[in-house]
Amino acid sequence: MRVVLWIIALFALAVAAALGLGHNHGMVTVFWPPYRADVSLTLAVLLALAAAVLIHFAWIGVQGLTRLPQRSRRWRFERRLQVSQQWAMQALFHALGGRFVRADALAQRSLDALNDLMDAPELSPNEVQWLAQLRWLNSWTQGECKQSLRDLPGRNRVIEAWQRMNDMHPPMQRNEIQDAETLIQARWALDAREARIALNLLEQLSRGASHRALTLRLKLKAFRALGMHDQALRTARALAKHGGFSIEASQRMMQSLALASLRHGQEPTDLLEAWKQLDSREQRMPLVGLQAAERGLQVKASREWVMDRLNAVWLHWMEHFDDLDDEWQERLLLAVLEAMPQSNGAPVSGQVNWLERAEQAHLRHPRHAGLLAFYGLMCQKQALWGKAQSTLDDATRRLTNPKLKRLAHVALATLAESRNDANTALKHWRSAAQS
Numbered sequence: 001m002r003v004v005l006w007i008i009a010l011f012a013l014a015v016a017a018a019l020g021l022g023h024n025h026g027m028v029t030v031f032w033p034p035y036r037a038d039v040s041l042t043l044a045v046l047l048a049l050a051a052a053v054l055i056h057f058a059w060i061g062v063q064g065l066t067r068l069p070q071r072s073r074r075w076r077f078e079r080r081l082q083v084s085q086q087w088a089m090q091a092l093f094h095a096l097g098g099r100f101v102r103a104d105a106l107a108q109r110s111l112d113a114l115n116d117l118m119d120a121p122e123l124s125p126n127e128v129q130w131l132a133q134l135r136w137l138n139s140w141t142q143g144e145c146k147q148s149l150r151d152l153p154g155r156n157r158v159i160e161a162w163q164r165m166n167d168m169h170p171p172m173q174r175n176e177i178q179d180a181e182t183l184i185q186a187r188w189a190l191d192a193r194e195a196r197i198a199l200n201l202l203e204q205l206s207r208g209a210s211h212r213a214l215t216l217r218l219k220l221k222a223f224r225a226l227g228m229h230d231q232a233l234r235t236a237r238a239l240a241k242h243g244g245f246s247i248e249a250s251q252r253m254m255q256s257l258a259l260a261s262l263r264h265g266q267e268p269t270d271l272l273e274a275w276k277q278l279d280s281r282e283q284r285m286p287l288v289g290l291q292a293a294e295r296g297l298q299v300k301a302s303r304e305w306v307m308d309r310l311n312a313v314w315l316h317w318m319e320h321f322d323d324l325d326d327e328w329q330e331r332l333l334l335a336v337l338e339a340m341p342q343s344n345g346a347p348v349s350g351q352v353n354w355l356e357r358a359e360q361a362h363l364r365h366p367r368h369a370g371l372l373a374f375y376g377l378m379c380q381k382q383a384l385w386g387k388a389q390s391t392l393d394d395a396t397r398r399l400t401n402p403k404l405k406r407l408a409h410v411a412l413a414t415l416a417e418s419r420n421d422a423n424t425a426l427k428h429w430r431s432a433a434q435s
Contacts, residue, residue: 077120081131084113088134091141100145107141114138132168136177139165140184147188159185179209186218195225213244229261230277237279254281258288268301286323289313293335306339318361326370330401333374337407340381355382369398373408380411389415396431406435 026041039047087110094103114135118128143158162181169177182201189198199222202215209215216239223232236257240250261274275283275292282288293309296302313332317324324332340354358375365371376391392408392415399405413428 073120077117080113080117084110084117085134087113088138088141091138095141095144098148100148104142104145104149107138107145111135111138111142128168129170132165136162136165136169143184143188147191152192155188175206179205183209183214183218186222190218190221190225193225195222198222199226211238213239213242216242216244224257224260227264229257229264230274233257233261233277233282251285255285255287258282258285259291262288262291262295266299268296268299271295271299271301272305284312284316286313286316287328289316290328290332290335293339294331297335297338303339306335310336310339314357318357318364321365329368330370330404333370334403334407337374337377354378369395370401370404373399373404377407377411380415385415385418402435406432409435 028039028041028044030037030039087106091103091106091110094100094106114131118131118135123131139158139161143155146152146154146158159181166174166178182205186198186201189195189201198218202210202219202222205215216235220232220235220239223229223235233254236245236250236253239245240254245253258278261277262271264270264274271292278288289309290313293306293313296306296309310332314336317329317332336354355378358371358378362368362371362375372391373395376388376395379385379391380388388411392412396405396408396412399408409428409432413425413432416422416425416428
């Protein structure tokens, strides 16, 4: 359609020229003594237009010749810039592929070329900014290579180069680039097992950068490396809130940190304080409750508090039997046995409930050797000698856990001594010692 319109316009122009110039009888006389030339007005106009066009193109040609050195310099600048960019990309790909020595050499070649280009005249502000960013990218590639090669002096030289390049970045991007440099240095410090240095670097971040998911991940690693489990737990909660983990990974992380936080309590007050620092969801985790109860038994915490934790874990186990593996099931049974006050054969208030629980659990899971031994030991505590004898005899043949097996043999030995059966008691004492 455009071509058709141009053709129509040309035809209209030809018609207008024919109508306007075809019947023009004007003359133009040119005197050049002793000569005289008479030409038509139409020809004179055409010659004037041709002369103007010729002068215009001649001027363009002269300008092109005068600008040829500048264009040559520009072409060489763009060519060297293209080559340095190719070296930078190759260095980055080699670094990502694990070829750190080759990547370091290519990044250095690109950096040398860019340093030479920075001295080129007539650079625009955008070009200066782009060259500065390419130089920073090559320095970062070199830093990653030297970090992987454990060249710490070379890595420190890269950090010093970053500090010298800070003034070359535009003011709007300077804070972002400094935050990026700080995050990279913190990650390098963590790789070198310098968690304290990494934590100090992360404290230097701007307010916006300190709440990013990457920053929280680095803080979490630093806190865990330093054994600061309370701070690590709070950081993990914030990271989970920002979607930094999947649901399953978040639960495992929270559970692991909660267990570590409880494990380091050396006094009952420390344990209670650590328990209060956990939120309700973490306190409902069965492994966390069991760990709290075991630690409470070790630091001589209140028996009532310990039994409350064990009650919650037991109820969860009975509702979700497969949530605890065999090791944690046996630890729960041992913790309940240890937390139960000694009765010396007389019923004690609060133990009847556990006897009923043990019987119900055994009926629901009759093949579970640990529950069978637990039921027998509860019977023995409640002076149900006959039931305890038969149950524990069966349990000792099926138990694999040495602690539970030892307790069962000790209980059988005690029952045998109460019947004045010295041979049977000696047999079970010997089995208990060998368990």
